[in-house]
Structures are given as C-alpha cells and as structure tokens.
Amino acid sequence: MKHPGNAGFTLIELLVALVILALISVAGYRGLNEVLLARDRLAQETRKWQHLAFFFARMELDIAQAIHRPVRDTQGSIAPEWLGHIVVQGDNDAELIFTRAGMPDQGSSRMAPQRIGYRFEHGAIVMLRWPQADAAPATQPTRYPVLEGVKEFRLRYMDSDRIWQTQWPSPSPLPATLPAAVEVSLTLDSGENILRTFALQ
Numbered sequence: 001m002k003h004p005g006n007a008g009f010t011l012i013e014l015l016v017a018l019v020i021l022a023l024i025s026v027a028g029y030r031g032l033n034e035v036l037l038a039r040d041r042l043a044q045e046t047r048k049w050q051h052l053a054f055f056f057a058r059m060e061l062d063i064a065q066a067i068h069r070p071v072r073d074t075q076g077s078i079a080p081e082w083l084g085h086i087v088v089q090g091d092n093d094a095e096l097i098f099t100r101a102g103m104p105d106q107g108s109s110r111m112a113p114q115r116i117g118y119r120f121e122h123g124a125i126v127m128l129r130w131p132q133a134d135a136a137p138a139t140q141p142t143r144y145p146v147l148e149g150v151k152e153f154r155l156r157y158m159d160s161d162r163i164w165q166t167q168w169p170s171p172s173p174l175p176a177t178l179p180a181a182v183e184v185s186l187t188l189d190s191g192e193n194i195l196r197t198f199a200l201q
Helices: 011-064
Strands: 082-084 096-100 114-121 124-129 142-148 150-158 181-188 193-199
Touching (some): 011 096, 011 142, 011 181, 011 193, 082 150, 114 150, 124 150
Antiparallel strands (some): 082 096, 114 124, 150 181, 181 193
C-alpha cells in the first residue's frame, strides 16, 4: 500500500511487473526462435531445389550430347554407345553409361568423345567419367557426387516404336542404337517424387 507523498511502487507491483516482463520475454524468444527455424528450413529447401536444378541441367546437357560411338571396354570387347542397367554389376558399372560428344571449350583433354555414367550409391547419385572413351585395361573412372539425399533412382528408355524400356539395349526388334528419350525418376529422402523426361537429339 502506497503512503501519501510516496511515488514509489510496492513490492507486489514490482513482482507483477517482473512477471509480465518475463512473460513478454518468453513470448518474444519463442517468436524469434520460430522465425529463425523457419528461415533455416527455407534455406535448406532452397539449397535442395538448387542442387536438383543443377543435377537435372547437367544430366540433360550430357544426354543431349549423346552420340553414336561404341567403345572398347577394359576387356577389349565392344560395348554399345548407350547402356542402361536395372542392376549394377561391380564398382565401375552404373545404371546409365553412354558416350557423349566432346566439349571443345573445356580444353584439349575434353575435345574427344567422352564416356560417362550416372550411378546411385549410398543415398547419392555419382557421376563416373572415364579418361578416354576406349578404356585401357584396368582403367578406373573418376567419380563425382552430383546429388545427395536420394532414396531411389530409376530410369526408362523410349525405343524407336515409342515404347518405354527399363533396360538398354532394348529387346525391341526395331533397330536403335540410342533411345529416343530418357525418363528419370527420383525419390528424395524428404519424400518427394520427381519425374523428368529428356529427348535425345
């Protein structure tokens, strides 16, 4: 209780003010924390979609440059210019392996036709690049992780009769050394299913 002429606050009034201040501080902290968490989630989602966009742009560019150019493998046998495997056999195999045209603007080492592959392993898609199209014995490809956070990686190939095949070379009787198009299906760890189709030139 205040006494006449005393402009101060009573102990109860101070305690009430402190409780109100504490409640406001807690609410403010929670609000700020939610804003920071939302910002982190947004940044994470942005990075995820940026990585996906880069991966698909890279894969589309490679597929668009696929050429009719069979190669010799490490055993000296002739391998088709395009190989699509349902089941990968060995460390240097991949779900998709093909020959693409060289890149003159990337230096002399990249001007010749290139043998590359896309392989799914340990929750990531890895790009394989061989030193030259025709592999010498014991040649090992260089490996580049190009997309992480992947749960499933599936491919299909359209033959010249516009029928989708799950492996290549196609069992279709119609002659074709390269598919007409490639369908790429991804399932991400976060649950999204993404489908893209790329036409070959």
